[in-house]
Each structure stands twice: as C-alpha cells, then as structure tokens.
Amino acid sequence: MKNKGFTTRLVHADRLINSPESGAVHQPTTNSVLFEFKEAQDIVDVFQGKQAGHVYGRSSTGSNVALQNILNFLEGGVGAVTFATGMAAITATMLSLFKAGDHILVSHFLFGNTRSLIETMGALGIEVDFVDVTDVINVKSAFKENTKAVYLETIANPVTQVADLRAIGQLCEDRKALFLVDNTMTPANMFDAKSVLASLTIGSLTKYIAGHGNVLGGAVVDTGLFDWASFENILPLYRTADTSQWGLTQIKKRGLRDMGATLAPASAHAISVGLETLALRTEKTSENALRLATYLHGHEHVAAVYYPGLADHPQHFLAREYFNGYGGILSFDLTDGIDPIAFLNALDLVICATHLGDTRTLALPVAPTIYFECSEQQRKDMNISDNMIRMSIGIEDIDDLVADFEQAFAKF
Incomplete structure (x- = not known):
C-alpha cells in the first residue's frame, strides 16, 4: 500500500x-483475559520473549x-x-x-x-x-x-x-x-x-x-x-x-x-x-479553524488570537514548514469588560466542554479550568490571560460557526 x-x-x-x-x-x-497454551514450553517462551504471543490481557x-x-x-x-x-x-x-x-x-x-x-x-x-x-x-x-x-x-x-x-x-x-x-x-x-x-x-x-x-x-x-x-x-x-x-x-x-x-x-x-476518517476530519477542522481565526482576528471584542495559520503568529513560518495544515486548536483573548463565562453562555452551537479533536466545536475558559492549578505567575509566563477562551474546532459548516459568534458578540 x-x-x-x-x-x-x-x-x-x-x-x-x-x-x-x-x-x-x-x-x-x-474479550478474553487469558490465553491457552497446548504446550507448556510455549508459554515459557512467550514470557521470556523468545516467541510472539499473548499471555494475559493486561499485557496484550x-x-x-x-x-x-x-x-x-x-x-x-x-x-x-x-x-x-x-x-x-x-x-x-x-x-x-x-x-x-x-x-x-x-x-x-x-x-x-x-x-x-x-x-x-x-x-x-x-x-x-x-x-x-x-x-x-x-x-x-x-x-x-x-x-x-x-x-x-x-x-x-x-x-x-x-x-x-x-x-x-x-x-x-x-x-x-x-x-x-x-x-x-x-x-x-x-x-x-x-x-x-x-x-x-x-x-x-x-x-x-x-x-x-x-x-x-x-x-x-x-x-x-x-x-x-x-x-x-x-x-x-x-x-x-x-x-x-x-x-x-x-x-x-x-x-x-x-x-x-x-x-x-x-x-x-x-x-x-x-x-479511518482522520485525514478527512483534520482537513475540515484546519480549514474551519483558519476561517474562524481570521474572522476573530479583526473583531472589535477580541484582543488577540492564537492560531499558527495566521501570518502574525510568532511561529507561523515554522508551522508552514512542519505541518500539513495548521490544526484545529485555536485560542483567543476577549477584550477587557467581556466576561469569558458570560460569552460562552451566549454561544448556542458551540459546546462548552473540555476536549480536543472532536467533530463538534468545543470551547472553555482557560484560566479557571485546565490551568486552575497553575499559579498566576505561571499562567502569565505561558501567556495565558484571564480572558482567554480555548477552542477545538469541529467539522460543522463554517457559516454556522461564524453566525453563532456573531449572535453571541451582539449581546455585548
């Protein structure tokens, strides 16, 4: 092949x-945990690595x-x-x-x-x-x-x-x-x-x-x-x-x-x-993520967007060199005065959940969730703001995703 x-x-x-x-x-x-050996020497040889085989479900x-x-x-x-x-x-x-x-x-x-x-x-x-x-x-x-x-x-x-x-x-x-x-x-x-x-x-x-x-x-x-x-x-x-x-x-x-x-x-x-559908999914999520990142990049309520596909990303050219597509993970900082929790609640289509790589678009507030155990200084050193939202972009129609953000932003 x-x-x-x-x-x-x-x-x-x-x-x-x-x-x-x-x-x-x-x-x-x-579904079997155990495996029978007709010849006792065979189980000895498998245990000692002299012969390929399964001896117990925990191992293989x-x-x-x-x-x-x-x-x-x-x-x-x-x-x-x-x-x-x-x-x-x-x-x-x-x-x-x-x-x-x-x-x-x-x-x-x-x-x-x-x-x-x-x-x-x-x-x-x-x-x-x-x-x-x-x-x-x-x-x-x-x-x-x-x-x-x-x-x-x-x-x-x-x-x-x-x-x-x-x-x-x-x-x-x-x-x-x-x-x-x-x-x-x-x-x-x-x-x-x-x-x-x-x-x-x-x-x-x-x-x-x-x-x-x-x-x-x-x-x-x-x-x-x-x-x-x-x-x-x-x-x-x-x-x-x-x-x-x-x-x-x-x-x-x-x-x-x-x-x-x-x-x-x-x-x-x-x-x-x-x-089996890995390439199909990642191609679509990368395409959607770039479109959404571009939309957010110019929005008045967004202070910063973090996505390797954007030309002003610090490592954009490294990403171009190494990767086939820029991936489905995207983060952005809301401007001061917009509460990330309230903004996430305003989204209808996007799901508030902690996960990456799903077929559905997901989002969560970063600082009080997945980086809650890090100190404020550690988050600052990693450039994680209190207003940051992380997204995992899915395979939905991009116009529907943009429309969801449009209606959410309109509430602020």
Whole structure:
C-alpha cells in the first residue's frame, strides 16, 4: 500500500496489515483475559520473549496489537504500544525510561496535566528544567552532562506555540539524547515525526485519532531513529539481539505490564474505526479553524488570537514548514469588560466542554479550568490571560460557526 493515498491506506489498513479471520475488514474484539497454551514450553517462551504471543490481557491482546500495527504503519516506525489514555502513555514512558539523577528538558508550554506529571517526576528525583522550545538556542543552553531527553508538544495547548522541531531533533541526535515528541495536535497525516528526527512519538488517541469523543486511548511509537544501545537506562534483561526494540520492550514491561494502564480491546476497536476518517476530519477542522481565526482576528471584542495559520503568529513560518495544515486548536483573548463565562453562555452551537479533536466545536475558559492549578505567575509566563477562551474546532459548516459568534458578540 506504499503508493496509495493516506485515507486509502487507513480505510484498508486493518484488513491488509492484520489480516483478520473469516474475511472481516476489522480485527474482531478480543474479550478474553487469558490465553491457552497446548504446550507448556510455549508459554515459557512467550514470557521470556523468545516467541510472539499473548499471555494475559493486561499485557496484550489481538485487538490492541492490531491497532498498534496500524499506528506504527502510519508513523513508519519499528513498533508501538497502546495505553488506556494519553496521560498513561506519557507516564509509562517517563517512569520506564528515566530514573533519579537523570535530567530531562521539557517544554515551558506543556499542557497543564502533563506539566503536573513532570513536577511529580521532579519530586521522585528526576531533574527537570522547563525551556522555551520555540528556539533551539534555549534548549541548547539548558543541556547538561546528565540530560537524557527533550520532551515537547508540536503545537502547545492552549496558546499554540510551535516548537523549533527540526533544530531540536538535530541537537538531540548530536548529543545522543532522546527526542520525545507529543504529536497529539498533529497526527501522522499532518506531521512527519521522522523528518525532525523524533525518537518516540507520544500522544492521545482520544483526540484526533479516534475523533468522535467516545473513547479514551494513548500510544507510543518508536520511529527507529534512536540508537538504544547508547542509552544506559535499558535494563540488562531487555538488552536482546534486536537493539531497535529495547526501548519499547522496557516501556511494555515496566510501563504497561507493571503499571497496568491497559487499553480495553473494545476501545482499540473503536479507535481503529475512528482512525479511518482522520485525514478527512483534520482537513475540515484546519480549514474551519483558519476561517474562524481570521474572522476573530479583526473583531472589535477580541484582543488577540492564537492560531499558527495566521501570518502574525510568532511561529507561523515554522508551522508552514512542519505541518500539513495548521490544526484545529485555536485560542483567543476577549477584550477587557467581556466576561469569558458570560460569552460562552451566549454561544448556542458551540459546546462548552473540555476536549480536543472532536467533530463538534468545543470551547472553555482557560484560566479557571485546565490551568486552575497553575499559579498566576505561571499562567502569565505561558501567556495565558484571564480572558482567554480555548477552542477545538469541529467539522460543522463554517457559516454556522461564524453566525453563532456573531449572535453571541451582539449581546455585548
């Protein structure tokens, strides 16, 4: 399927990559927790990694492996691991690969929940520094002898800062450090992680991948670009002949098996089905978001608009270089005197909810919700105002979205 279009490959991926039984076009949902072995030696070999197979539903099932195969196919990697949520994928990766005394650099603009996790890691003895990743110079100056990785998001949530991805990837390669890229906002049809030398992509499947607000999931994909033989934190038990699998094996064993955040088989199936329309949905949301951002940009009641597709966005040209479309996340500041809560209540079509990547357009007030646990100074440092509203743009007809804003603004 190499020469086929992106959506063509997605629509046929399950039946061609995974070859389900009985002519099914989707891998059936595997609901069994346990798996029988006719020969006792076989279960020993699977446990010891000498033979492929499923031993327990917490570690793997046919449904999960089928989804992992598709995700890996899309990224052009050497393997993938799925989890119950995106946060589970991040947590498992971090706690599987790093230990007390290690140093990691993370984006200063990390999403609130992820930032909270990173602070928890600091309490466990993993040294963390937050850096402005929009310029590689900031990252380079923060490197230390014990720096093991750089972790960032392609497009930050909610102020949409774009990381200096290619330059940071090259820096990590030169320093033999892991480059961990959260591409939740820019899935494979929008962004080629290997082109910026990403070691691992980590993200939420809940958002754009599944796309319909009906299932949770997360994943890690190994691009195959990092030399795990140079990474001293891999335990001797997982240093097998195939060095390309060392990182994923440790994440599977220490992160998935031991921590237990397993993606339910039914969820894996739902994500696979939602994945088929990924390109169609993201193309429409990107188109709608640019149109709406342009409309808001000139409105008298809007103080600022944050969207990478606008020419005056600080990283607009980076976004043009890296992404196929500018995505569906958009934020804006209302002018003083307009209460964000009152404005959201004035919208009829737009749904007030916390989520991203849905088919419906969603909005929420940023400061008192998803960044409520951050201090006022932290929010100021991330350019998050008290008047900011974050939006996840859906696939509705754009004229209907604009009309909803028109009638809401008319009330102020």
